[in-house]
Amino acid sequence: MSSIVQTGRRSLLRASGTAFLSAGAVALLAGCDRMAAQAQTNGASADADVQILNVALGLEHEAISAYSIAAGSGLVTKAVLPVAVQFQGHHKEHRDALVATIRKMGGTPVAAKPDAEVAKALNAASLKNQTDVLRLAQRLERGAANAYLGVIPSFGDRMLAQIAGRLAADETMHWVALSQALGDSLPPKALTLGA
Amino acid sequence: MDTLLACAALAAQLCTGAQLAAVDTGRGRDLWEARCIGCHSLDANRVGPLHRGVVGRKAGTAPGFSYSAALKNAGFVWDEARLDQWLAGPGKFLPGSRMGFSVADPADRADIIAFLKTVR
Numbered sequence: 543m544s545s546i547v548q549t550g551r552r553s554l555l556r557a558s559g560t561a562f563l564s565a566g567a568v569a570l571l572a573g574c575d576r577m578a579a580q581a582q583t584n585g586a587s588a589d590a591d592v593q594i595l596n597v598a599l600g601l602e603h604e605a606i607s608a609y610s611i612a613a614g615s616g617l618v619t620k621a622v623l624p625v626a627v628q629f630q631g632h633h634k635e636h637r638d639a640l641v642a643t644i645r646k647m648g649g650t651p652v653a654a655k656p657d658a659e660v661a662k663a664l665n666a667a668s669l670k671n672q673t674d675v676l677r678l679a680q681r682l683e684r685g686a687a688n689a690y691l692g693v694i695p696s697f698g699d700r701m702l703a704q705i706a707g708r709l710a711a712d713e714t715m716h717w718v719a720l721s722q723a724l725g726d727s728l729p730p731k732a733l734t735l736g737a
Numbered sequence: 738m739d740t741l742l743a744c745a746a747l748a749a750q751l752c753t754g755a756q757l758a759a760v761d762t763g764r765g766r767d768l769w770e771a772r773c774i775g776c777h778s779l780d781a782n783r784v785g786p787l788h789r790g791v792v793g794r795k796a797g798t799a800p801g802f803s804y805s806a807a808l809k810n811a812g813f814v815w816d817e818a819r820l821d822q823w824l825a826g827p828g829k830f831l832p833g834s835r836m837g838f839s840v841a842d843p844a845d846r847a848d849i850i851a852f853l854k855t856v857r
Contacts, residue, residue, distance in 0.1 A: 590828065590832075590833070593805065593833075593834075594835065594837040596835065597776070597785075597835050597836065600776075601775060601776060601784050663778060663782065663783050664778075681774055682774070684771060684774075684775075685771070685772070685773070685774035686775045687775075688775055689772075689775035689838055692839060692840070693837040693838050693839075695826075695839050695841060696826070696828055696838075737842075
């Protein structure tokens with residue numbers, strides 16, 4: 543069994559200097575404009591910060607579209623629909639926080655793609671029933687959780703890791719609920735996410 | 738001397754064989770599905786570019802995807818070595834790139850890359 547903390551990961555944590563969110567981003571995500579303004583004056587990493595924030599924003603845009611596509615597909619029952627809308631609401635909150643952060647850091651938030659474009663990219667035409675829809679959502683939510691966990695080593699600040707962890711936790715919450723709705727067993731082993 | 742050289746050659750062959758045996762494309766597929774699917778698909782550009790054919794493709798040239806200047810101007814072709822460095826730390830390998838996601842474990846990277854080599 544591989545260890546949880548690896549030498550390479552430690553090295554990355556120490557060495558990262560370009561591709562990480564600044565304390566300003568974290569402060570904004572945490573709702574602290576004053577801290578963000580102070581961090582913005584340290585602009586060396588601002589461009590890289592905005593780029594990574596925009597990748598996260600793109601991911602949130604796609605999730606919002608995916609739930610809209612699911613809700614409009616006619617494949618989701620009335621019992622499941624409110625849960626999908628709730629999950630979409632979480633992604634909208636993530637989006638709004640990211641957009642505010644990018645703007646206050648002087649960047650331009652990436653725009654959402656049209657739902658039709660997202661539907662094509664996700665091959666939504668192949669969805670035939672509610673199980674297919676839930677499986678797609680389950681895959682995307684696990685992927686999003688792993689994406690946020692996977693950027694943690696790029697962070698130079700422990701606060702940034704905490705924010706990524708909080709976002710990953712939301713995505714994991716969705717993944718667990720979807721897995722239970724699909725009747726999947728819990729993972730037999732621990733530490734299945736982020737690895 | 739000849740004996741030493743023969744032993745070295747044999748050791749090198751055994752080592753290469755062990756490394757080849759250690760690469761698991763099936764595991765790489767599972768890892769890709771778990772870790773990359775958040776942003777990538779095989780056949781469609783999403784948050785990140787499509788992955789089919791990435792091994793052997795010139796960096797920054799997946800049709801229809803809007804790349805960072807860093808990737809557009811990278812000027813190299815993706816091979817195993819470059820993908821390994823990229824996945825180990827994209828910001829360090831190519832400053833100015835957008836991807837912050839990294840894969841710490843070399844064995845995981847090797848398996849993911851082995852899988853990507855199969856999707857052409």
